[in-house]
Amino acid sequence: MRLQDVLFAAINARKNRALRVAKAALPDSQFWAFRGLFLDEFGQNGLEREVERIVADYEKLSGKDTGRPIHAGKEVPHD
Secondary structure, eight states, rough: OOHHHHHHHHHHHHHHHHHHHHHSSSSSHHHHHHHHHHHHSSTTTHHHHHHHHHHHHHHHHTTTTTOSSSSSSTTTOHH
């Protein structure tokens, strides 16, 4: 399983719980307004997009985007 998938699973579990608490605590009209704002911040156009960017940057820096390490063994990398 990829790092991004694990992070999204954890985030989505927390989002679902937060939305269940809000649904129990708020009147219906306020819940739907809250849900829209909440998903704007933590959904595909908010936190999820940031997580995708962070994971991509991390994988690029650690050499995972090429499928091989940046340098192998005890060699000194030469640019």
